[in-house]
Amino acid sequence: MSYSTKQREILLEFFNSNHDKSFTAQEIAEKTSSKGISQSAIYRNIAALEKSGKLRKTTKKGSHTAYYQYVDEDCENHVHISCTKCGKTEHLTSNDESQLIKNVLKNSSFELNTNETILYGICKDCKK
Ligand SMILES: [Zn+2]
Numbered sequence: 510m511s512y513s514t515k516q517r518e519i520l521l522e523f524f525n526s527n528h529d530k531s532f533t534a535q536e537i538a539e540k541t542s543s544k545g546i547s548q549s550a551i552y553r554n555i556a557a558l559e560k561s562g563k564l565r566k567t568t569k570k571g572s573h574t575a576y577y578q579y580v581d582e583d584c585e586n587h588v589h590i591s592c593t594k595c596g597k598t599e600h601l602t603s604n605d606e607s608q609l610i611k612n613v614l615k616n617s618s619f620e621l622n623t624n625e626t627i628l629y630g631i632c633k634d635c636k637k
């Protein structure tokens with residue numbers, strides 16, 4: 510396994526075991542630093558993984574900081590909802606809900622790209 514492949518593996522492993530959370534690039538760097546990945550390799554890999562659809566980028570309210578979260582196979586063709594306070598992102602699990610949103614757009618000339626669609630809201634934990 511080449512050095513750069515190894516770095517990507519480490520990152521993917523990190524995201525995979527934290528697939529319900531989102532992190533800034535800075536946090537990812539801190540949490541994986543013990544595994545010997547350089548900062549620049551992390552940023553490079555994040556960009557590549559986002560481009561290939563393995564990571565989803567979200568932002569929180571009032572901040573331009575990007576948060577990244579792993580996109581697993583279950584994510585495909587689901588609309589996601591992201592908490593503007595903590596950045597937690599989930600997909601709408603029932604296809605009906607995604608369907609509902611598609612129906613809303615039925616009379617418009619647009620077709621929804623579910624993989625790219627993120628709704629923003631406040632999660633249960635942050636509402637307390
Ligand atoms: Zn998902």
Ligand SMILES: [Zn+2]
Nearest residue numbers: 592595632635
């Ligand atoms: Zn929240």
